[in-house]
Amino acid sequence: MALGKRLGRNPRDVAAEILEAVDLTGVARDVEVAGPGFLNVTLEATFLADLAGETWADERLGLEPDAASQRLVIDYSAPNVAKEMHVGHLRSTVIGDALARIHRRLGHEVVPENHVGDWGTPFGMLIEHLVDVGEDAAVAELSVGDLNRFYQDARASFDASDGFKERARERVVRLQAGDAETVRLWRVLVDQSAAYFQVVYDRLGVLLTPDDIVGESFYNDALPGVVDDLRALGLLTLDDGAECVFPPGFTGRDGSPQPMIVRNRNGGYGYAATDLATIRHRVDDTHADRILYVVGAPQRDHLAMVFAVARLAGWLPDGVTAEHVQFGNVLGADGKMFKTRSGASVRLVDLLDEAVARAEAAISERNPDLVGDERAAVARAVGIGAVKYADLASDRVKDYVFDFDRMLAFEGSTGPYLQYAHARIRSIFRRGEVDPAALDVGAVVVGEPQERALVLALLGFPAAVRHAAETSHPHRLCGYLFDLAQTFTSFYEACPVLRADDEATRAGRLVLCDLTARTLSAGLDLLGIEAPERM
RNA sequence: GCCCUCUUAGCUCAGCGGAUAGAGCAUCGGCCUCCGGAGCCGUGUGCGCAGGUUCGAGUCCUGCAGAGGGCGCCA
Incomplete structure (x- = not known):
């Protein structure tokens, strides 16, 4: 339909022509034009089975590195020296970490930079x-x-x-x-x-x-140069004693031009100066192709102005992108900023401790056989995973409500649900005393509709990861994994594995089980979440 | 005053200009002596409001309403 638009022709006619021109023998069993110009392709079962087998045999699960490797600077976490880490640092840290993992997996060189607040009055x-x-x-x-x-x-x-x-x-x-x-x-x-x-x-x-710590103080020596060079470029204006840049297109109160103060009237450098020095360093010394700022939404205007000035000054060349990966607030049950009852910000470690304690209680109740160090390790993986998944699973641009009960639930789109789905598949292999490594690439058979649905879901892994990377939206990957886990459960319900009717069917389904478990595990790993073998 | 973000089912959220807008939770009703029931299948309800662009809009544009945030010497 997009093609029809470009050609200025009826989408249905274009679709019909494509249908005539392509030969999908061995690939598709049926292709038909549908609706306003869709081509519905029903893939051949053998074709799907072969793809599933190939993906299973592939260490990377079909996820090839991107053609052109880039160097990415990802700016995230950024706590302040001598100040407690609190919920406000959770999102930047968790989202930044997931993006770092995803881009590395796609073959890019990631340079994490923790811009800690280590300077100032x-x-x-x-x-x-x-x-x-x-x-x-x-x-x-x-x-x-x-x-x-x-x-x-x-x-x-x-x-x-x-x-x-x-x-x-x-x-x-x-x-x-x-x-x-x-x-x-x-x-x-x-x-x-x-x-x-x-x-x-x-x-x-x-x-x-x-x-990875490159604190604000690192840039101190570069600040006079930033101001001098801005002055030499004619971008600096002395306004009310402060040295400012007025980038076009930015207005403040009363619609007047919005200044970006690089040096205050007392001669002190503002954080705008530091941010500009940071860009120069990342471009000139680190040679970044792409810079991601995993920073809260309130800094939007400020960063937009910093990027604009950096472009004006030529410090951010056309070939380099700087993106604000903004995120919303963490809210309490009352819909307001997440705080303790006394109104203080919640310590991050306290939050994590409670999540792990709750996870341990849940696990003890559900699986009393799990004891000692293993139980503690699983509780840690589940508790921390729940917090991280809850943070990553919804569109980062929006606020989200922090709710222990919901994030630790074993139902719904949660970390524990996905971890459980993974552990449950692993248990099939333990129960059946099957070594996944001994399975056969060519074993997959796509017969039942649930098998077809599962294979299609499994083949979607690379696209889901790419999509998350391109948009800096890890929640797309979360959505994919949840969908995969649900598709698997339907498959598992309808298709007996260890008790399959015949050996060939059993072998094929075991491959699908193993591929699913590995995909879930790999996907969770890209989100920074562990996938325990049992729980 | 100016600018930005958000508003989708009772609740929490997906939805990438395309088909009859989807999940989870909650509700209700079924299934299964089930390889871990932490299950499966079904069921009802919805795009804040008003315009516009488009063959086609939850998605893009404009205005309005509500919520949150930002706007000169803190970072």
Whole structure:
């Protein structure tokens, strides 16, 4: 029909001509023109069976790397030094991790960058607080992850004492001047925080490592150059004492041009300057072909302006794309921003602990045979998987409601449902004492409608992954996996496997079972979710 | 005031310009001595409102309403 439009002809006539011209012997049993110009193709059972066999024999499950390998910088997670990781960091971390895995799988070189907040005026206050409580005590506090308390105590001192306030101000100046002792103390905060972040990342099962941290401070030395070069390009305007760029097309209050302040009237550099320096670094030094910013929706205007200015300045050439992979808020049951009852932000580790505890309770009840370390490991996989899947499964642009009961349900589009579907298939092989490796490529037979439906679903894996990658929408992959699991369940209901009527049928169905399990496992892995063998 | 995002079934959500808009949960009704019932099959209800573009609009455009967010020296 798209072709008909391009040719300016009746879609049905075009379809009929195509039907005449193609020879689908061995591929399709039947092709017919339908509706406004669809071609309904009924594939030959043997053709489908062969494809299923080939896919089963393929390590990559039919998913070929993209023709042209790109270098992608993915900017995600970005917690703040000496501040607790909370639900606000969940989405960026989980979505960024999934995108990193997906693009790697497609053969691209992924450079994860964790743009942690390790610079700015709060560090005067934080360092003075560090001095007050003593280095050892501070390290002890930070290393156990009590970042909230550290930050809040510092804040309290700052608010309560003018003397402290003054010390904090002076400390910022010394930090910016590169005073050795101050920088050393700052480094203590950064290192302790990084160690804590890693504990959270490991628990969450994301691939980020300390090596991926490229904090704001990394760009300090590049900031004067950003301003100088903008000035040399004639893009800089002095406005009310601040050095600004006014990119065309951006308006603020009252429809007046919207400034992007790169340097404030006190000579300090804003985060816009840092973001521009970051782009230059990613293009000039990292040689990125594509840059993804996995950052919340509120930053939309800011990032659009940064990209626009970077284009104006020529720092973001035509061949390089910068995309804002925006996402909505995590909401509580009341439909408002997810907070604790007292109104504080929820610590990410607390959230994960509760998910794992709930998962363990559910597993203990349902499968009492699972005990000890294995039960703990499965509970971790299920609890964390539930949280991650819930975050990835709906369109990231929208807000979603955080609900333990729903995300940990074994019914519906949830992590546990998919993990269970996988474990259940694996159990077929244990029960039947069948080694999947010993199966035969040519065994698949497509007879029953449920077998046909399952094979068609299995063959859709590569397209689902590609689609998720192209649009930076992991929820497309979630939807695919859920559909696959449901299709499998219908198949399994209608088609006996271990008790199949004859050996040939049994062998063919076992191949489909194994292929399904591997596809589910691979798909979950691309989402950063484990697929336990039993649960 | 300007700008952005969102609004699909009772609830939570899919839906990529194409056919009669789909899932899950909940409801109701069936099935199966079932290889893990955490199942299968069926059942009813819906695109916020009004225009426009198109052979064709939940999808694109405009306006309106509601919700959330952003808009000069924090990041």
